[in-house]
Amino acid sequence: MKNVLFIVLVAVLLTMVCQPAVAAQLRLRYAGSIYTDAEGGPLQHPAGVTMSGDRLLVADSGAKRVLTFKYAAGVVTPERVLPLPQNFPLMVELASNGDFYVLDGLERQVLILDRNGKQKATLKVKGAGDKRVVPRSFKRTPDGQWLLLDLFSSRVLLLDEAGSLQRELLFPDGEGFFSDVAVNPQGQLFLLDSVGGRIYRANKGEEAFTLWSDNLKDYTNFPVSLAATNGSLLLVDKYGSGLAVIGPDGGFSGRKLSTGWSDGQLYYPSQVSVGAEGQVFIADTENHRVQQFNIEE
Amino acid sequence: MTIFKHTLVTLCLFSLLSVVFAFQATAADNPYNLAPGARGKLCLDCHEGFKGTMEKKFIHTPLAEGQCTGCHNPHAADHGKLLAADPTQICASCHEDMSAANVRSAHQVVSDGDCVTCHDPHSSDNRMNLVASGSELCFGCHEELGQQVASNKFAHSPVKQDCMTCHAPHFSAENPALLRSQAPELCLDCHDSSKKTFKSQHVGYPVETANCSSCHNPHGSNTTAMLYDNVHQPLTSRMCKQCHEDPSSATPFATVKPSFELCQGCHYEMVNDTFNKDRMHWPVVDEKGCLNCHSPHASSEAMLMKAPQKEVCSSCHSDTIARQARALTKHQPIDDGECSSCHSPHSSDNPFILTEKSNINLCGQCHDWQTHSTHPIGDDVIDPRNPNLSLDCLSCHRTHGTEYKHFIYTETINDLCVQCHQQYRR
Numbered sequence: 034m035k036n037v038l039f040i041v042l043v044a045v046l047l048t049m050v051c052q053p054a055v056a057a058q059l060r061l062r063y064a065g066s067i068y069t070d071a072e073g074g075p076l077q078h079p080a081g082v083t084m085s086g087d088r089l090l091v092a093d094s095g096a097k098r099v100l101t102f103k104y105a106a107g108v109v110t111p112e113r114v115l116p117l118p119q120n121f122p123l124m125v126e127l128a129s130n131g132d133f134y135v136l137d138g139l140e141r142q143v144l145i146l147d148r149n150g151k152q153k154a155t156l157k158v159k160g161a162g163d164k165r166v167v168p169r170s171f172k173r174t175p176d177g178q179w180l181l182l183d184l185f186s187s188r189v190l191l192l193d194e195a196g197s198l199q200r201e202l203l204f205p206d207g208e209g210f211f212s213d214v215a216v217n218p219q220g221q222l223f224l225l226d227s228v229g230g231r232i233y234r235a236n237k238g239e240e241a242f243t244l245w246s247d248n249l250k251d252y253t254n255f256p257v258s259l260a261a262t263n264g265s266l267l268l269v270d271k272y273g274s275g276l277a278v279i280g281p282d283g284g285f286s287g288r289k290l291s292t293g294w295s296d297g298q299l300y301y302p303s304q305v306s307v308g309a310e311g312q313v314f315i316a317d318t319e320n321h322r323v324q325q326f327n328i329e330e
Numbered sequence: 331m332t333i334f335k336h337t338l339v340t341l342c343l344f345s346l347l348s349v350v351f352a353f354q355a356t357a358a359d360n361p362y363n364l365a366p367g368a369r370g371k372l373c374l375d376c377h378e379g380f381k382g383t384m385e386k387k388f389i390h391t392p393l394a395e396g397q398c399t400g401c402h403n404p405h406a407a408d409h410g411k412l413l414a415a416d417p418t419q420i421c422a423s424c425h426e427d428m429s430a431a432n433v434r435s436a437h438q439v440v441s442d443g444d445c446v447t448c449h450d451p452h453s454s455d456n457r458m459n460l461v462a463s464g465s466e467l468c469f470g471c472h473e474e475l476g477q478q479v480a481s482n483k484f485a486h487s488p489v490k491q492d493c494m495t496c497h498a499p500h501f502s503a504e505n506p507a508l509l510r511s512q513a514p515e516l517c518l519d520c521h522d523s524s525k526k527t528f529k530s531q532h533v534g535y536p537v538e539t540a541n542c543s544s545c546h547n548p549h550g551s552n553t554t555a556m557l558y559d560n561v562h563q564p565l566t567s568r569m570c571k572q573c574h575e576d577p578s579s580a581t582p583f584a585t586v587k588p589s590f591e592l593c594q595g596c597h598y599e600m601v602n603d604t605f606n607k608d609r610m611h612w613p614v615v616d617e618k619g620c621l622n623c624h625s626p627h628a629s630s631e632a633m634l635m636k637a638p639q640k641e642v643c644s645s646c647h648s649d650t651i652a653r654q655a656r657a658l659t660k661h662q663p664i665d666d667g668e669c670s671s672c673h674s675p676h677s678s679d680n681p682f683i684l685t686e687k688s689n690i691n692l693c694g695q696c697h698d699w700q701t702h703s704t705h706p707i708g709d710d711v712i713d714p715r716n717p718n719l720s721l722d723c724l725s726c727h728r729t730h731g732t733e734y735k736h737f738i739y740t741e742t743i744n745d746l747c748v749q750c751h752q753q754y755r756r
Binding site for chain 1 (some may be wrong): 387588589591606607608609610612615616617645646647648649650653681682713715716717718719725739749
């Protein structure tokens with residue numbers, strides 16, 4: 034009995050010790066850059082990138098289009114160009130039925146495009162009262178819901194695939210500016226305050242955010258995007274042209290990458306997305322490219 | 331017998347301890363073991379100039395008691411004027427309650443321990459040994475405010491007399507700006523809100539529960555009723571209902587529409603123009619909307635900005651302003667607080683919400699680049715570091731500053747040049 038207790042104790046201690054260590058040891062290895070579409074047309078100020086299954090989606094904002102790529106065995110192959118000349122795509126996500134959901138910065142709404150890129154609707158939030166919705170960011174959760182950051186009404190909405198409200202979480206009190214939301218495989222929601230340098234978290238089923246990570250201004254200039262890896266969060270520091278790694282305990286555990294124009298460097302990046310195999314894609318906006326790194330732990 | 335012995339021993343011990351404590355107290359009172367009558371008088375025998383000092387109305391207690399050694403070491407010291415301790419800390423050794431931790435606001439000179447900015451450590455004709463009396467003392471440092479107060483057409487009388495009517499000199503535990511209390515409580519100490527004229531002047535709105543300094547400049551102004559110098563038109567014409575609910579409603583100060591939707595009613599051209607641009611400055615469309623940067627009622631700043639532009643921008647972009655502050659070369663528009671020289675604060679079709687699509691054209695509005703460099707730049711000059719980039723001013727310079735000269739990204743110009751001209755790398 035004593036031996037069993039001892040083993041359990043050792044296992045718990047080792048887990049506690051190793052968790053931050055894993056975060057601290059997270060390494061990014063440069064894997065390549067996407068500079069063009071299939072026809073050799075250059076990317077222009079891409080603000081959004083999302084890895085969804087074996088597809089890579091890029092909101093090529095300056096060129097007013099969405100690009101799709103196929104990802105297989107570490108190779109990214111250009112697929113399609115979906116022009117949006119009347120819009121300004123900032124983020125893009127893929128729905129389970131193959132539709133593309135695009136955050137349009139010009140009209141400040143989420144467009145729904147069919148498989149061929151034809152706009153068929155806009156995302157209407159149902160059941161959230163008559164308050165105006167101004168989306169600043171949105172993500173698709175692992176269980177197929179939509180997570181929407183509504184700037185105008187200071188809230189985060191969790192919607193089902195049809196846009197019906199499932200859960201509403203108000204922004205935490207206090208000064209700040211909320212730029213992005215993320216969800217991890219465990220269903221925990223994260224909300225980024227760019228100005229205050231804070232990340233708030235809500236566990237699955239919780240109705241409010243609580244402060245999870247503070248004092249990030251000491252390590253970042255102006256973080257704008259976050260994405261969950263296996264245990265950590267990656268934070269895009271736009272004005273600091275780099276990434277910050279936030280460990281499982283909410284503590285800062287390192288900076289990755291730095292300012293520059295050459296491959297492997299960043300110049301005012303906007304969004305980060307993490308694939309199931311640990312691929313990290315970064316919309317390297319003012320370098321007019323998307324960069325791929327692989328996580329090595 | 332035993333009881334007698336114990337009592338005797340106790341009394342002896344008590345007497346012994348009394349002698350020890352008395353000796354210690356004497357030593358603390360007279361650390362230099364000065365002869366009787368030598369205190370103070372001894373110092374003044376040489377420091378004749380102090381005769382005038384001693385004739386002033388208020389004399390610092392240690393000096394009045396002849397205890398010059400309370401602050402000075404007569405032999406040698408590590409600090410100027412033979413002060414016995416660090417001049418920023420010596421006052422606190424007696425006046426320990428003049429500063430406190432975790433207060434809402436603190437006077438900078440108090441935090442710095444620079445008490446002699448306001449107090450004469452020896453004597454003064456002003457109470458509290460102040461070096462000047464009333465507002466005159468404050469305006470010695472707050473010069474610009476003093477000039478403004480002096481030139482105001484509509485003055486707030488307490489400001490001319492004594493700033494201390496509203497402000498605490500050292501710190502305020504709970505209030506900003508060293509205020510003794512906050513509006514409206516502070517204002518209602520003097521202003522009677524039950525007067526009929528008070529009600530009619532405020533169009534029936536219960537402003538006695540609101541923040542008076544949202545409209546009125548507490549330091550006086552050049553606008554009637556001491557409103558800030560730039561007044562929002564509906565307020566000038568007392569059309570509060572244009573934006574707010576009726577004064578008789580349960581929520582009289584609630585706005586009739588939220589965020590930018592309210593402002594759009596009048597400023598539709600500006601709002602429509604803002605919304606027709608690709609890149610939005612996102613605070614414009616959040617819950618506070620326009621009020622993130624503008625005052626809804628009145629302001630000392632043009633365009634009803636809620637503070638000088640640099641201050642407003644830095645409330646979110648503190649990192650950018652800090653970068654400029656530590657930069658070796660300063661960018662003049664940022665120093666001057668003119669962020670909108672380059673950025674369009676509401677929205678823009680251009681990256682970084684710049685006012686121009688080409689940063690070569692934008693920089694060229696102030697800098698004639700060909701006078702300092704003939705390096706090829708422009709849309710047809712591809713950046714060797716990145717095939718999707720062409721060379722422009724930002725290829726080498728960071729406009730908000732770097733830790734190196736001329737806003738360049740590297741310590742030396744050579745380091746910068748060899749990023750592209752790699753054949754010259756050493």
